[in-house]
Amino acid sequence: MAVAHKKETRYTKSPISRKVKRGGRRVVSEALVKHGVTNLVPNVHVKRGDTVILISGPKKDGKYEADLKKRLDERNAYKGQIGKVLSVSPEEGKITVEGVNMITRHQKQRGVGQQAGMMRKEGPLFASRVMLYCNACKKPTRVKHKIENGKKSRVCRHCAEGF
Numbered sequence: 001m002a003v004a005h006k007k008e009t010r011y012t013k014s015p016i017s018r019k020v021k022r023g024g025r026r027v028v029s030e031a032l033v034k035h036g037v038t039n040l041v042p043n044v045h046v047k048r049g050d051t052v053i054l055i056s057g058p059k060k061d062g063k064y065e066a067d068l069k070k071r072l073d074e075r076n077a078y079k080g081q082i083g084k085v086l087s088v089s090p091e092e093g094k095i096t097v098e099g100v101n102m103i104t105r106h107q108k109q110r111g112v113g114q115q116a117g118m119m120r121k122e123g124p125l126f127a128s129r130v131m132l133y134c135n136a137c138k139k140p141t142r143v144k145h146k147i148e149n150g151k152k153s154r155v156c157r158h159c160a161e162g163f
Contacts, residue, residue, distance in 0.1 A: 043090075044088055044090045044093060044095065044127045045127065045132070046085050046088065046127060046130065047085065047088065048085050048086065048087060049084065049085060050084070050085045050132055051083070051084055051085075051132070051133045051135060052082070052083065052085055052095075052097060052130040052131060052132055052133055053080065053081065053082050053130065053131055053132075053133040053140045054077065054078065054079050054080060054081045054097075054100060054129055055079065055129065055130060055131045055140060056079060056128075056129045057077050057079045057129065058072055058077075058078060058079065059078065059079055059080075060078040060079070074102060074104075075101055075102055075103070076099060076100055076101070076102050077101045077102075077125070081097075081099070081100050082133055083097040083098040083099045083100045084097070084098045085097055085098075087124075088127075092124070093126060094124040094125060094127060095124065095125065096122045096123070096124050096125075097122060097125065097130065098122060100122065100125070101122060101123040102121070102123070103120070103121060103122075104118050104119070104120055105118070105120075105121065106118055106119075107119050132156075132163065134156040134158065134159060134161060134163075135161075136156065136159050136161040137156060137159040137161070139158065141156045141157055141158055142157050143155070143157070143163070144156070144157045144160075
């Protein structure tokens with residue numbers, strides 16, 4: 001009697017991921033196997049060094065319980081926060097913004113000169129939560145692409161200032 005083997009690859013509708021489950025089975029996102037699709041990585045609309053503003057998240061003047069308010073103040077991930085993009089990870093669709101979404105990490109002492117303790121650093125957040133911020137007109141804006149002298153440049157739609 002033949003033993004029926006389970007499928008070694010299972011497809012799911014979850015986001016882009018490659019997981020190996022118990023028994024050696026692989027779980028692959030359907031986004032990675034769609035027919036006719038060439039760009040499976042989402043396009044990130046910001047670059048390192050851009051100034052961005054958070055367009056989603058809790059409001060700073062909202063009424064929250066004391067412990068929740070304290071955690072939100074520590075993270076500094078309120079709607080309307082402005083910061084500079086430190087790093088971009090297009091594979092995950094995430095960015096790191098200076099002074100926004102602060103997380104705490106506990107660190108052991110590794111060497112003689114290194115100190116143990118709690119470190120605060122910026123955590124990544126999804127690029128869809130931010131919008132480019134124009135310093136000239138002081139508001140969030142979408143980008144307009146211009147081609148001048150064979151070079152592509154990004155400008156603000158409101159005031160036509162460059163980024």
